[in-house]
Amino acid sequence: MRFMLMMHAPRGTGEYQIGSWSPDDFKAHIAFMHQLNRDLTASGEFVGAEGLAPPGQAKIVRAGRDGTPAVTDGPFAESKEFLVGYWIVDVESAQRAYEIAGRASTAPGPGGAPLGIPIEVRQVMAAPLPEA
Amino acid sequence: MSRQPGGSDAPRVEHLLRELAPRVLAVVARRHRDFQAAEDAVQEALIAAAEQWIREGVPTNPAGWLHHVAVRRLVDQMRSESARRRREETISSDVLADWAFVPPPDADVRPEDDDSLALLFMCCHPALSPASAIALTLRAMGGLTTAEIARAFLVPEATMAQRISRAKQSIKAAGATFTMPTNIERDVRLASVLHVLYLIFNEGYTSSEGPELHRVDLAREAIRLARSVLALLPDDSEVRGLLALMLLTDARRAARTGMNGELVPLDAQDRSLWDRALIAEGAALVAQSLRSGVGPYALQAAIAALHDEASSVDGTDWPQILALYDVLDGLADNPVVKLNRAVAVAMVHGPAEALALVTALAADSRIAGHYRLDAVRAHLCRMSGDLEQAAACYVAAANGTANMAERDYLLTKASELTSARR
Numbered sequence: 326m327r328f329m330l331m332m333h334a335p336r337g338t339g340e341y342q343i344g345s346w347s348p349d350d351f352k353a354h355i356a357f358m359h360q361l362n363r364d365l366t367a368s369g370e371f372v373g374a375e376g377l378a379p380p381g382q383a384k385i386v387r388a389g390r391d392g393t394p395a396v397t398d399g400p401f402a403e404s405k406e407f408l409v410g411y412w413i414v415d416v417e418s419a420q421r422a423y424e425i426a427g428r429a430s431t432a433p434g435p436g437g438a439p440l441g442i443p444i445e446v447r448q449v450m451a452a453p454l455p456e457a
Numbered sequence: 458m459s460r461q462p463g464g465s466d467a468p469r470v471e472h473l474l475r476e477l478a479p480r481v482l483a484v485v486a487r488r489h490r491d492f493q494a495a496e497d498a499v500q501e502a503l504i505a506a507a508e509q510w511i512r513e514g515v516p517t518n519p520a521g522w523l524h525h526v527a528v529r530r531l532v533d534q535m536r537s538e539s540a541r542r543r544r545e546e547t548i549s550s551d552v553l554a555d556w557a558f559v560p561p562p563d564a565d566v567r568p569e570d571d572d573s574l575a576l577l578f579m580c581c582h583p584a585l586s587p588a589s590a591i592a593l594t595l596r597a598m599g600g601l602t603t604a605e606i607a608r609a610f611l612v613p614e615a616t617m618a619q620r621i622s623r624a625k626q627s628i629k630a631a632g633a634t635f636t637m638p639t640n641i642e643r644d645v646r647l648a649s650v651l652h653v654l655y656l657i658f659n660e661g662y663t664s665s666e667g668p669e670l671h672r673v674d675l676a677r678e679a680i681r682l683a684r685s686v687l688a689l690l691p692d693d694s695e696v697r698g699l700l701a702l703m704l705l706t707d708a709r710r711a712a713r714t715g716m717n718g719e720l721v722p723l724d725a726q727d728r729s730l731w732d733r734a735l736i737a738e739g740a741a742l743v744a745q746s747l748r749s750g751v752g753p754y755a756l757q758a759a760i761a762a763l764h765d766e767a768s769s770v771d772g773t774d775w776p777q778i779l780a781l782y783d784v785l786d787g788l789a790d791n792p793v794v795k796l797n798r799a800v801a802v803a804m805v806h807g808p809a810e811a812l813a814l815v816t817a818l819a820a821d822s823r824i825a826g827h828y829r830l831d832a833v834r835a836h837l838c839r840m841s842g843d844l845e846q847a848a849a850c851y852v853a854a855a856n857g858t859a860n861m862a863e864r865d866y867l868l869t870k871a872s873e874l875t876s877a878r879r
Contacts, residue, residue: 371613
């Protein structure tokens with residue numbers, strides 16, 4: 326079963342909050358993420374993962390009535406959180422996907438304390454149809 | 458690795474290697490006992506062969522060539538390991554001499570049937586997760602490269618390589634030896650082999666992706682594997698039944714999806730698109746299979762044959778299908794079988810009786826809350842004219858499926874009913 330694990334962060338100013346961390350804290354955070362990806366590859370579960378550019382760079386594109394696209398700055402002012410990155414994993418059970426998300430959520434922040442980042446877990450609609 | 462079409466001989470070489478891979482592996486694993494090392498060595502020999510044979514032509518004894526190269530790799534590896542170990546302990550030189558024998562490239566390579574079966578049982582070892590067993594079976598029995606398997610399952614090659622490597626480690630950790638299971642274990646072990654083949658087929662058959670360039674067709678691959686298992690176990694009615702079920706299902710493939718990959722249910726399929734040759738072969742296998750026993754695969758194949766041989770839904774022999782479901786239901790207490798049986802009950806005795814069965818099934822914790830209950834309920838409500846309830850059940854089912862094509866189908870059904878009522 327495939328799941329997308331989406332990591333959300335508070336919207337804040339629209340820039341990476343990570344900029345205010347100490348270099349060591351930042352390095353530890355990056356190392357944690359790389360290790361997670363290596364472990365997922367080693368367990369045969371890694372399908373893909375990407376980090377996204379900060380929301381300050383985001384644009385919202387919307388087609389107008391005549392089909393002409395209008396490009397505006399995003400994300401929506403009302404959204405409290407934004408997507409910072411995602412993983413796609415191929416696992417034996419939903420339980421296992423939650424376990425991975427739980428680990429991702431412990432990524433270290435300032436002072437090495439776990440951030441407790443919310444990870445949204447959604448199944449990818451790619452399941453084979455059930456057996457007869 | 459470069460098994461991409463390059464020289465004019467590439468497809469022929471590729472085909473030949475896939476035929477030879479399990480034979481050579483069975484012989485090497487039998488002699489050296491260490492399945493993990495044997496598999497690695499044969500894989501390296503295959504890669505070497507793919508490069509050299511395309512460039513320089515196929516040797517006169519291709520199996521002998523592969524066997525020779527694989528054993529040489531294994532011996533090289535053994536030598537470097539024993540050099541390390543000899544510093545710590547003494548290894549008898551007799552053992553080393555026996556190990557170090559490399560058969561000449563013109564030697565005959567003919568595995569005993571038992572070796573090929575032992576290989577199959579090894580790949581589908583109960584210590585493995587289904588995903589691992591599938592990957593290992595496709596590589597060791599199917600002769601596919603890791604890259605090909607990775608592409609077929611749409612995962613990175615490194616991920617698939619690790620899955621295969623972990624599978625081999627799990628087998629080792631479970632203490633499995635390269636021998637046939639005992640008579641007591643045999644049926645259980647064979648059942649897990651057949652289940653793995655069926656999962657491979659199902660993955661290929663229901664993949665919503667269109668046929669892609671350079672992507673192995675897993676349904677065809679499963680059929681090929683089932684044929685080779687049947688050649689090893691020609692008297693097994695379940696192996697025959699499984700092959701028949703695959704052929705009879707695959708026969709409908711061209712008709713089961715529309716232009717945009719949408720699911721076309723059995724009752725709406727253009728039956729002229731069904732593959733008559735596959736149906737004939739499958740039906741003959743079913744008849745043979747049922748003569749020697751009635752297992753779940755043979756029965757499901759018999760049901761598939763009745764569908765395939767009917768000219769329309771109304772022209773289908775539903776009483777006979779229901780009778781087969783009754784037998785299937787009697788074999789094991791399986792809620793999925795009971796659910797499918799309810800559909801046949803509706804065709805024979807009407808939807809009211811079938812709805813009562815589905816309502817009773819909803820209390821079974823193994824299937825309660827499963828979207829297929831809602832999908833069947835929707836179908837039965839529609840048959841009985843309760844369009845409002847049918848639409849609601851289709852929506853509920855759509856919310857539960859994890860397959861995009863199926864979701865689209867269920868939502869289309871719901872919207873058709875809703876707009877019909879307006």
